[in-house]
Amino acid sequence: MNGLSERCSGRSTFGFVRAVLIFGLLTPLLCSAENGEALREEVERLQQRVEALEEEAVKAERAADLGLSASESTVAEADEPGGVHVGGAVRFNLVHRDFVQASEDKYGESGLDVFRLNVDGEVEGILVSAEYRFYSYMHTLHHGWIGYEFEDNSQFQFGIHRVPFGLLPYPAHNAWFGVPYYVGLGDDYDMGVKYERTDGAWNTQLAFYKNEELNDATDPERYSFDLIRSGEQQNEEVNQLNARLAYTVGQGTACETELGASAQLGEVYNTATGGRGEQWAGAAHLDSRCGRWNLQLKGVSYQYDPANPQGQGQAPMQVGAFGGTYDIAGEADILVANLAYSVPSPWKSVDSITCYNDYSRLYKASRALDSRINTLGCAIGSGPLFTYVDYILANNMPYFGNGSLAGNGESEWHSRFNINIGFYW
Structure with missing residues (x-):
């Protein structure tokens, strides 16, 4: 009122x-x-x-x-037909890590997170969207596609775009994400074609991906995690099919709940043997937005069956992004449970405040130590500024000590206090 x-x-x-x-x-x-x-x-x-x-x-x-900030509103206007918006962002991190002695000794660190440039819009009926990112240690294409929107508002996309799987657009509210992202099953981008349509409360997405986004499985300098060829690990993703079907209960009301299922089936090409193995994944999700509350639940199962050389075995699999690689379990289940609340802003200069707790866990088929990550934080929007304040606790996770998504790493919990400040235009 x-x-x-x-x-x-x-x-x-x-x-x-x-x-x-x-x-x-x-x-x-x-x-x-x-x-x-x-x-x-x-x-x-x-x-x-x-x-x-x-x-x-x-x-x-x-x-x-x-509930949009000024920067998000500007980008939203670019979605209107008849023009192209060129925008971008620059983000910085203030970090304290309890598992890095230098970070402990200096009471934290700071530095550039990312500088990015975006192009979004429509020219003569053809949709276009692209983003290029510059990090202090690498630069890479985040996504880039062209498309067409039909009279029934269904859409076709060709190029490097987000894989339709599970919770969309993101399986988390925080800047660090969770387990699905780090095994390549959340906010993943690949090269292919995608068709999406909405019929009332139903949303259907079908896609085919010829390969990972860079068409170079030896290069880990990328945004999303994919199979990486290195050393004995000579597997890469090819010929992947994705299907996602979702239904929104209470559409158009103050309490909407999306229920959905996703399936992924693809081949794994091994350059050492010339053979093609298989990989599959399935997910069921719930995304409920009632008033100021947002509840996200997701369950995932995945398995790789590569055509490795004799004697090498089937697991683990090697993935990589952000210039580095690590192993993940070749077969596992994932649980995601996220809860967020949009706090009424008491200040005119603050457009939005969303506080959340995001939790995800990897259950390995080998019965090795589970991998877990929990993030408690808030996202604050103020005009062109958008800030994440996150306290992250992780157990047996990459980037947190000697954690491993493939087997038994270390059982100790590690923390990362992270403030990510971004300016958008």
């Missing part, structure tokens, strides 16, 4: 100011009978200016209703 009364009050004030402006600017013209034509032109000019101002006010209200 407070937001509604503020918006209504804003409209009344805007109308009063408009009347004063028009009266003040037209008074000199009204004093001269010779200026009839000038008066008409001035009225038209002022009317156009007033309409432009009202349009900006409506856009601002729309962004506020959707």
Whole structure:
């Protein structure tokens, strides 16, 4: 109610100011009978200016209703047909890691997280979206695709785009993500074609990916995790099919719940043997948004059956991204349980505050020590600024001591306190 009364009050004030402006600017013209034509032109000019101002006010209200920051609202406007928006972001990290002695000794570290450039929009009916990222230690294409939207609002995409699997767009609320991302089953991008359509409460996505996004399985300098060829590990992803079907209960109400299932089936090509093995994954998910609450649940099972040389065995599998590689279990189950709450902002300068607790766990078929990660934090939007404040606890996870997603690493829990500050345009 407070937001509604503020918006209504804003409209009344805007109308009063408009009347004063028009009266003040037209008074000199009204004093001269010779200026009839000038008066008409001035009225038209002022009317156009007033309409432009009202349009900006409506856009601002729309962004506020959707809980968007100014930067997110600008990007959303680029989705309107007939133009291309060039934007980007620069993000910085302030970090304290209890498992790194230098970080302990210095009471934390800071540095550039990423600088990125984005292109999104439509030119002569053809959709385009691309993003290139620069890190301090590498640079890579995040995604890049062209597409077409049909009259029924279904869409076709060709190029490097997000794989339709599980919770979308992200299986977490925080900046660090969780287990699905680090095994290549969350926010993953590959090279292929995708078709998506929505029929009422139903959403269907079908895709085929010829290979991973860079068409170079020896290069770990990439954004999303894929199989990487290195040493004895000579496997890469090829010929992958994905299907995702979701239904939204209570669509259009204040309490919407998406229920969905995903399937993935592909081949694993081994350059040492020339053979093609198989890999598959399946997932069921729930994404409920009721009022200010958001509950995300997901269960995943996956398995690799590569055509390795005789005597090498079937597991583990090697994946890589961000310039590094590590092994993951060749067969495992994943559990995801995330809960978030959108806090009413007590400050005019803060557009949104979302606090969350994200938890995910990897259960290895080998019965080795599970891998777990839990993140408690808040995301804060203020105009072009967007900040994550996260306290991350991880057990037997990569990037946290000697954790391993493939087997028994270390049983000790490690923490990372991370503040990620980004400016978007």
